[in-house]
Amino acid sequence: MRLAQLSEIIQRRMGWCPNTGMVRAAPSVLSMPLGVMLPLEPDGSAGGSGRIGRGIEVLSGSIKTLNKEKRLLWFSVLTGLVIAFMFMAQYALHVLGSYPYEMISSTLGVVLTFCIELISVFCICLILAGLFLSRPADPVDAGVSIRLGLSKATTHARAFVCWSGIMAVLGTSVYLLIVSTGDLTIQSLITRFPFGYIVTPEIYGSGPIAGLFHIQYASLATIQMMIINVALFILTAFVIPVLVLEKKPLWAAIGESTRLMKKIWGEMLVCILLLGMVITGFSLISGIFQVIFSAVLLDSPFWYEFYYKGGWSAVAALYMAAWFTLILIITTISGIVIRNIYTCTTSGRMPGVPEGYGRKETSG
Template identity: 35%
Template sequence: MQISEVIRGYLGWCPNAPVMRTAPAVLVIPSVTVNPAQSDGGGAAGGPGRIRRGISIATGSIKTLIRDKRLLWFSFLAGLVILFLVVAEGWNVTHYDSTLPARIFIPFGDSFFSVFDIRLFLIEGICLSCFTLLLAGLVFYRNGNGVKKPVTIREGFDGVNVNAGPLAALSVVMALAATILFEITSQSQVIGKIELGISLTLFHIPYAYYIPNEVFSALYFSFEIMVINIVLFAIALYVVPGIVLENKGLLPALAGSVTLVKKTWREMLGCILVLGAILIPVAAIALLIGQSALLLNHDYDFFLQVSRGQVLMTIVCYGFLLACGILMAVGSTATGIAIGALYASGRTNTVQPVPERDTPVIAEPVR
């Protein structure tokens, strides 16, 4: 017996045994039709499809706010900032004739034109810094920094500390722009007539508010300032996510935001449609309250007599103002969630659904 035969027998190999051959494994993958998102508005992802995507992002942001109760902390802090704005503007109105050099005027014909209010600039600087910080913390809390998402609100705010410089610069620029825009709009006769018409139609309720003129002026000017701030944040829509998520400076973030706005303007239109669907009922309620005197055939005794409608209308009016403030605070948080999703959608040019819960995604094990 040869040595090779001994080894074969020891290893249990028989030369007469049938030969087993293995075929290479073939992984069969079913064909899937992929419709990539297109930035030019064509195809399945363009036009109405991208508007529907924006509607989905907006509604998903609202659902996320309802599901994740921790996000209400951002709404609570935003409500405090709004309250500070009203109180600070009330102080600014009552101290309008102060001898302190707070306003800068330039001669215009036989009169002087106010171009800058230092006190308003300080108020706006504080408010916009707070709003910018809240938006940055919310975006970081929801979207993370590309590595992991923070699990607590505090971690969300701690994550934006490295971007404090660009965020502060953005706040100062917006405060400067808001102050100048407020001076222009408040002294423009055309804009003043439009604002007065809206105020008299929606918010002027005879004998119902029972508040001093200074408080009414504070509410009126605070509302105007909030509208200006919303416009500024809409212009600088993707600046904060660019700073927080990509650690960009202010100017690169501004430049990048222009490109992203061009890519996602249809999704933004879908979000605006959802916002309009919410604001229309609110405006209808305001119109109903504001025209209550007309509906009652100008029966002003109804508003004056406690036994009839004075107490009722006072509760309705102040309740409506409080509800509007809460809606603004909650809406700012939902808007911040949507901005993060829109930014991710613009960066990847794909559908980015808004998760309703912060549950980890568990991968299916390999078989």
């Protein structure tokens, strides 16, 4: 009887029943993959290599998400429309403010520049909010439609107007400061970019159809404002997620975004550098246009047949279309990165990983 009682105690304590069939279990070493050892709230022991690894993991996961949910590319299309608006508005602004028209004063030009920035930033806020609301916290769950996500985003329009006003004041001020200082660094980079090779150099002039003159200015202004806006959105990356996901007031969202940025600045920096390297690498291909343009003789048959009959402009236009498409895809990836990092920071796990998975048990 003592052996039987001892056997019952062992079975009860270990949760084992002799009548239960054998269950195969995966090795314990596979139950805790390294990739889920988050949250993105590193303690003092987390070094730079840990931040780099987590940043790479978040970025690769975001790319996989976009590859799996190609419907999110509609946000790239919407972003492209906003950039197209900025370009056309800057083009019209330059036409109206140039000789022989000069229909607007410099003061009115500044006001219109602010209006362009305000509208653009507001639209970008709506697009980002729609992206965040279209995706669930866990990709295992089904997300809502793009239209429904954007519809939900419009409920925060008042907060977006206030936030866009703040961003537009800062963005316009920095843009005007760059213009007033006469810094030619960005301008020289853009003029070396193959914008000038899409429209033949013969089309110069100051009229509304003078392609190169106004196109280069509009391109320069648009890219400068895009760079400024990207920098501002990076510095305040979590304001929009906190506004739409936690439904906090604007000033609380700004404070919460600052607090979160202090925790995961390393991971954000890794993602920014990697995406920036992709853009820079593809942009450097434009140097081929300059080499060919300088090497080919003007009186050669190739130059006459290829350049003057439109082949050169067609190739440059295809390159610019590919470059612009890459930029738009990266904008969507960046939005997914912000959403995933926000989820990691607030919930302590990567999206798609069941809660508690990979954590140590603390049962007594």
